[in-house]
Amino acid sequence: MGRRAKNKQGDPRPIDQAYDKPSQKKLGKRKADEVDSGAKRPAKKVKENAVKPSKAPVAVNGKTKSALKVAKPRVDQPKPKKQKQARFEDEDEDEGAGSSEGWEDVDDDGDLKAQAKSLFNESDEGEFVGDLDDLDIDAIADDDDLLKGPVQELDLGSDDDDDDEPELPVKLKGKKSKQQERPLKIIPTGSDASSDESDEDEDEDEDGPITMKNMEARSRALDARAAREAELNAEEFRQAELAGEQSGDDLADADDVDMDEEGEGADDSEGFVLPTAEEREEEKKRGGPDVHTVQRRMRECVRILGNFKRLAAKGRARSEYVQQLISDIGSYYGYNDFLAEKLFQLFPVAEAIEFFEANEVPRPVTIRTNTLRTRRRDLAQALINRGVNLEPIGKWTNVGLQVFESSVPIGATPEYLAGHYMLQAASSFLPVIALSPQAGERVLDMASAPGGKTTHMAALMQNAGVVFANDANKARTKSLTANVHRLGCKNVVVCSYDGREFPKVIGGFDRVLLDAPCSGTGVISKDASVKTNKSERDFSLLSHLQKQLILCAIDSVQPDSKTGGYLVYSTCSVTVDENEAVVDYALRKRPNVKLVDTGLEFGRPGFTSYRGKTFSDKLSLTRRFYPHVHNMDGFYVAKFKVERRTKVTKPDAEAGPAGEVDVAMDGESIAFNDDEDKQYIEEDKRKRMKAKGLKVPPRSKPAPVATVAA
Numbered sequence: 001m002g003r004r005a006k007n008k009q010g011d012p013r014p015i016d017q018a019y020d021k022p023s024q025k026k027l028g029k030r031k032a033d034e035v036d037s038g039a040k041r042p043a044k045k046v047k048e049n050a051v052k053p054s055k056a057p058v059a060v061n062g063k064t065k066s067a068l069k070v071a072k073p074r075v076d077q078p079k080p081k082k083q084k085q086a087r088f089e090d091e092d093e094d095e096g097a098g099s100s101e102g103w104e105d106v107d108d109d110g111d112l113k114a115q116a117k118s119l120f121n122e123s124d125e126g127e128f129v130g131d132l133d134d135l136d137i138d139a140i141a142d143d144d145d146l147l148k149g150p151v152q153e154l155d156l157g158s159d160d161d162d163d164d165e166p167e168l169p170v171k172l173k174g175k176k177s178k179q180q181e182r183p184l185k186i187i188p189t190g191s192d193a194s195s196d197e198s199d200e201d202e203d204e205d206e207d208g209p210i211t212m213k214n215m216e217a218r219s220r221a222l223d224a225r226a227a228r229e230a231e232l233n234a235e236e237f238r239q240a241e242l243a244g245e246q247s248g249d250d251l252a253d254a255d256d257v258d259m260d261e262e263g264e265g266a267d268d269s270e271g272f273v274l275p276t277a278e279e280r281e282e283e284k285k286r287g288g289p290d291v292h293t294v295q296r297r298m299r300e301c302v303r304i305l306g307n308f309k310r311l312a313a314k315g316r317a318r319s320e321y322v323q324q325l326i327s328d329i330g331s332y333y334g335y336n337d338f339l340a341e342k343l344f345q346l347f348p349v350a351e352a353i354e355f356f357e358a359n360e361v362p363r364p365v366t367i368r369t370n371t372l373r374t375r376r377r378d379l380a381q382a383l384i385n386r387g388v389n390l391e392p393i394g395k396w397t398n399v400g401l402q403v404f405e406s407s408v409p410i411g412a413t414p415e416y417l418a419g420h421y422m423l424q425a426a427s428s429f430l431p432v433i434a435l436s437p438q439a440g441e442r443v444l445d446m447a448s449a450p451g452g453k454t455t456h457m458a459a460l461m462q463n464a465g466v467v468f469a470n471d472a473n474k475a476r477t478k479s480l481t482a483n484v485h486r487l488g489c490k491n492v493v494v495c496s497y498d499g500r501e502f503p504k505v506i507g508g509f510d511r512v513l514l515d516a517p518c519s520g521t522g523v524i525s526k527d528a529s530v531k532t533n534k535s536e537r538d539f540s541l542l543s544h545l546q547k548q549l550i551l552c553a554i555d556s557v558q559p560d561s562k563t564g565g566y567l568v569y570s571t572c573s574v575t576v577d578e579n580e581a582v583v584d585y586a587l588r589k590r591p592n593v594k595l596v597d598t599g600l601e602f603g604r605p606g607f608t609s610y611r612g613k614t615f616s617d618k619l620s621l622t623r624r625f626y627p628h629v630h631n632m633d634g635f636y637v638a639k640f641k642v643e644r645r646t647k648v649t650k651p652d653a654e655a656g657p658a659g660e661v662d663v664a665m666d667g668e669s670i671a672f673n674d675d676e677d678k679q680y681i682e683e684d685k686r687k688r689m690k691a692k693g694l695k696v697p698p699r700s701k702p703a704p705v706a707t708v709a710a
């Protein structure tokens, strides 16, 4: 079952691997986890006022929950105490070593009052940690995650640099969401208005200013509330489990549930009537209902789907509630219907809402220390001296820092310009940690611009050996080259080929990273345009490209490598088409590779089956990361070991004259399907021409079946 981060994903605490340990991961017990992790944290981190939850609670199983509580996207973050000194205990420079690092509070009381004020102040503005508005956009544009944009990545012919321009803050393009119409503080509808929870919030707000005296008590009250919420969560999930709602597959099957599953003894106590499909269409034509109606309906659908047999109205099928919920999710959060459904299907119902909510909240701002130039503690001290409020990210990395607040633009400090750090999403550390390149090796970064991971690899390799940093988009290699220089990477060769040309261009690498072009469904909080600009066609084009790239990446690995022989495949997307389906395809097409453990300490296992498709059991070795669970961008990581191709004897006439085929070189396994490819290539060309404003020729007719077969 999903683990709930609730609204706390807006509360950018260090990301702790405890998240995925069911025994430890209890909502509301975050503080305890933090203590366990050894990271000394200011007590007020639990205070949710910096990312003030809105009041649109979801009633699940009769209990008022906060799954829909996060208000409009906000970028303000809770602030740790003002730091004067950074102290790291026995910091180990080897990344991924999981050293026990601490962060000591060295504040004196003199500052405390002012700090407390800033910590507990609630701002209605979507203010960013530090001054995002002041950030040097060009400088940021060079960095990793802000540039993850899938569609332009497909546009290989375009030399536009436009995609290097991040929008900060991200503006929702296209479809306007109901959520945008939400009041800043959502006024709960109907019975929710008098819910205990909302009263409690009001009370707390009215408690008056935080003082030295009441700070501790207030903090304790918040802890207690968090614990109560955790209990409610646990109860909700128990109920959901009882209702048999456990896996993505179950959900996926929801559509197929027929009238046999209709409820008995429907509890329609709140007068909620599910519209029919026709009524839904009518409603859409009229411009849709108001935001409160949508909220209420979502809440009701979640509640009823959590206990369908008991709560559903007589004569209504489960699929009707599912369809209504998906449609409301689409309009509330501003997704097109196709993507709303695709993402919804990944999770149990209540968890899906958490995922969509998490996409409305920015992830923590994180930086990666460039160990070629400095040490993390020195960097932290230098930034603290400039008024940056930061902390180590978590035990799993000893180069990451989380920035809470800054009085200077983080993308333009002297340390940034001197290459002491990279502005990089925490999730982007993961594939490099998994690949673990060694000094002296030959490494290929097949899709590398703007170079967040390339420069990380060069640092891990201590500038020894060589990293071939390739990217098909020549324009993007400019920022890649700039980052390589800024960070002092001396073992990087930048090149610009279509990844599918490898290993013809050059092969025999000890390790290969394929951080594939993707749809970006993991980074919706950064790029809301994904909500509306992805169609079914985009996903099949991407999946196809990813499958081609992964085979070429595998073939570029030197199986006889003395130190390596590994490939890491990653995406910043959460869809199965772009992840498990691609990896499973690679396993089938290349019998000489096997999945191995990523070595990452947290993350959910990849799907081994999904909506009727069965993948290799080994897919559970791959790792999924979610915004609502791990408080980082949605991400996927798979690690392969590439073995030597072996000859097998085929018993029948399929085999060559000697009765032997090279399993990896067998025509069926290695070749792309030219006819199928033609369609994709043509579509890609059309897209590029369209983007350039050229006249697009009509689609050519698909080849007759007989010809294709021939």
Ligand SMILES: C[S@@+](CC[C@H](N)C(=O)[O-])C[C@H]1O[C@@H](n2cnc3c(N)ncnc32)[C@H](O)[C@@H]1O
Pocket (backbone or CB within 6 Å): 143, 144, 145, 148, 149, 153, 154, 156, 428, 446, 447, 448, 449, 450, 451, 452, 453, 454, 470, 471, 472, 473, 476, 497, 498, 499, 500, 515, 516, 517, 518
């Ligand atoms: C997710 S981004 C890579 C981010 C990069 N690894 C980093 O950490 O900074 C995907 C990249 O793939 C590139 N790309 C798209 N199609 C490609 C292809 N066929 N071959 C190689 N690179 C491609 C895009 O230009 C884009 O820079």
